[in-house]
Amino acid sequence: MTNDLRRICGLLLLGGLACGQPGGSDTLSASTTAEMTTTTGGSTAAPTTTGDATTEPTTGEPTTGEPDPCAESPQALADCVDPQAYADDLQFIADIRTPGTPHWQAVQDLCADRLAELGYEVVLMDYGTGVNVVGRRLGTTNPEQIVVVAAHYDHITDCRGADDNASGVAATLEIARLLAKVEFERTVHVACWDEEEDGLIGAEAYVAAATAAGDDIVINFNFDMIGFTSDAPNSQTVPAGFELVFSETYAQLEANMFRGDFIALVTSASAHDHAVALAAASDRISLPQAIIELPGGQENSELFADLRRSDHAAFWAAGFPAVFLTDTGEFRNLDYHCMAGPDEVADLDLEFAAGVTRATTEASALALGM
Template sequence: MTYDLRRNSWLLLVCGLGCGQPGGSATVTEPTTGGETSTTTTTTGGGTTAVPTGSTTTAEPTTGEPDPCAASPQALADCIDPAAYAEDLQFIADVRTPGTPHWQAVQDLCADRLSELGYEVVLMDYGSGVNVVGRRVGKTSPEQIVLVAAHYDHISDCRGADDNASGVAATLEIARLLAKAEFDRTVQVAYWDEEEDGLIGSEAYVAAATAAGDDIVVDFNFDMIAFTSAAENSQTVPVGFELVFSEAYAELEANQFRGDFIAIVNSSKAHEHALAYAAAADRIGLRRALIELPAGQETSELFADLRRSDHAPFWDAGYPAVFLTDTSEFRYANYHCMAGPDEVANLDLEFAAAVTRATVEASAVALGM
C-alpha cells in the first residue's frame, strides 16, 4: 500500500496527485503452454486491451465426474487450501523491490501458476514495470470481466509480508479455485507492479482497458489482508471518519475498536458486489466493516486514504471496484517496517484464509455462477 508523508489526517490527500498515467507503448509477452513466448505491442492510447484474445484450456484433465467444489459459489469457497496459502505467503514475503531477483521470482511464480491452471497469461510490460494478467474466457458473456488483483512489488529493506504478500498469496489461491469451474463471464487474475511508486502498474492496465472499451463488471483488489489484533483500542480511525461513515464507526465502537475485521471499501457502483462479499463473510463468521463511498465521491480528496491502492485507477475510470484491506497502519504498526519487520510471524493466517474464502464466493457470484 502506498504511503505519503504529507498526510496529516486520514481525510487529507495521500495518493492520487502525482500518480500520473504512464505514456508510450507497453510490450506484452504471452507465455505459451510449450514454454515459448511471443511478443506483441499495445499502446495505452490505442484500441488494444491489456489481455490476449482467444480461447483457454482447462487446468486439470476431466474424469467425467463433476468436481464437487464447482457445485456452487459456497462450495467453491469452502474448497480453499489454507496450507497452500501459507506456503505461497512464506515464499513471497521477502524483499521484492522492482528489478530485484525476488521481484522477478514472484513475477515468475504468478505467471507460471496461472499458466499451469489453464489461464491465458500476458506479461504487460508498460515501460517501467511488468503486470502479470491471466484470463479464462466466459461461456455466454465473455466481454464482461470480473477481476481479482493484488500488487506484488514492495519497498526496499522490508519483507512486506502483510503488504502485500498476503494479497498475492490470496489471489493465487483464488485463481486455483476459479479454474475449477466454468463461468458466464470472463475471469481475470492480475498482479500489479509499482503500486508503491504511485499505482503505476494498475494505471497502465486501466488506461489500456479504457482505450479498448473493456466491460469490467467489478475489480476485487487486495492490499494487506492478514494482520489482526483482538486487543481493545487496537484499531484507530482518522479524524472525521465517524461523520461520513457513522454506521461503520458505531460497529467499531461496539466492538471496543478491536482490529479483528476486514474492511470492505467500495464505490457506489460496486454496491451489490460489496453486499455479496459481506454476505459471504457473514456465512463463515468473518468479521467485516462495510464502507461505501458516497456516490460520485470516489475521486474526492476528502477520501484520499481510501484511494491508496490499485482500486483507485478503476474508480477514476468509472469502473466498479471493491478494496479489501486490514486498514494498514491504522492497525498494524509494522506497516512498511516502520515500527519493526513486516514478516509472516506477525500475521493471522486463519483470518487471511477466511478473507480469501469470502472473496472466492463473491467472485463466483459476480461471474454468474
C-alpha cells in the same frame, strides 16, 4: 518457461497504452496482436518437458471423470480454499521484491507460471517501467463482461512485505486455482500488479488499456494487506473525520471497542451489490467485516485519500466498480512498510487471511454468474 518468452511489448498508440485485453475477443487487442507473446494453459500452448517425458500443460487438477464437488456452488467453491496452499505461497512471496530484484522476478514468474498451469491465458503486460501479470479465462455467454481479481506483487526496499502485499498475492493465486474449476458466464481476469508502491502505476496501465479497448469491467476485487489482526481494544484507528461520513461503520467499530479483528470492504457506490455479497459470504463463515461505502460520485475525492491508497483507485478513477479488501494497513498494523518493525509472516493471522480468501472466492463466483 522463461520470462522472455512471455513478455509483451509496452506499445504506445496515440499517446496511450495499447496493451490490454478486450473482454469478448480471442485476441488481446487488434492493434497490438503482432507485438505481444502470450502463454496459455490450453491446448495451443507449447508442451512442457520433465526429464525424458513431454506432457501438455495442465490445469493442476486431477481428472477422475467424477464431478468436482467444489464446483457445485459458489459456497462449495469457497469452502475448497486450501489454507496450507495459501500459507505456502505467502511464505514464498514474503521477501524483498523491489522492482528489478531477483525475488521480484521470482514472484512475477510464480504468478505467470501458476496461472498458465491452471489453464489461464497469460500475458505479461510490459508497460515500460514495470510488468503486470494478467491471466484470462473467457466467459461462456457474456465474455465481454469482466470480473477482475487482483493484488500488487511489488514492495519497497528493505522490507519483506508479508502483509503488504504477499498476503494479497497469495489470496489471488488461491482464488485463481478455484475459479479454474468452473466455466463461468463472464470472463475472469486474475492479475498481479506491479509498481503499486510507486503510485499505482501497473494498475493504471491496465485500466488505461481496458478503457481504450472499451472493456466492460463488472467489478474489481482488490487485495492489499489482508493478514494482520488484533483483538486488543483500541488497536484499530480510523482516518480523521471518518465518523462524520461513515457514522454507521464508526458505531460498529466503537461497539467492538475498536478491535482490529475485521476485514474492511472499502467500496464505491457502483459496487454496492458486490460488497453486500462479499459481506454475506463473510457472515456465512463468521468472518468479521465492515463495509465502508463512499458516497456516490465521491470515489475520486481527495477527502477520501486514505481510502484510495491502492490499485482499486485506478479503477474508480476510470468509472469502474471496485471493492478494496484490506486490514486497513497502518491504521492497525504498526509494522506497515516496516515502520515500527519487520513485516513478517509470523505476525500475521493466517486463519483470518484464509477466511478473506474464502469469502472473496464466493463473491467472485457469484459475480461471474455461477
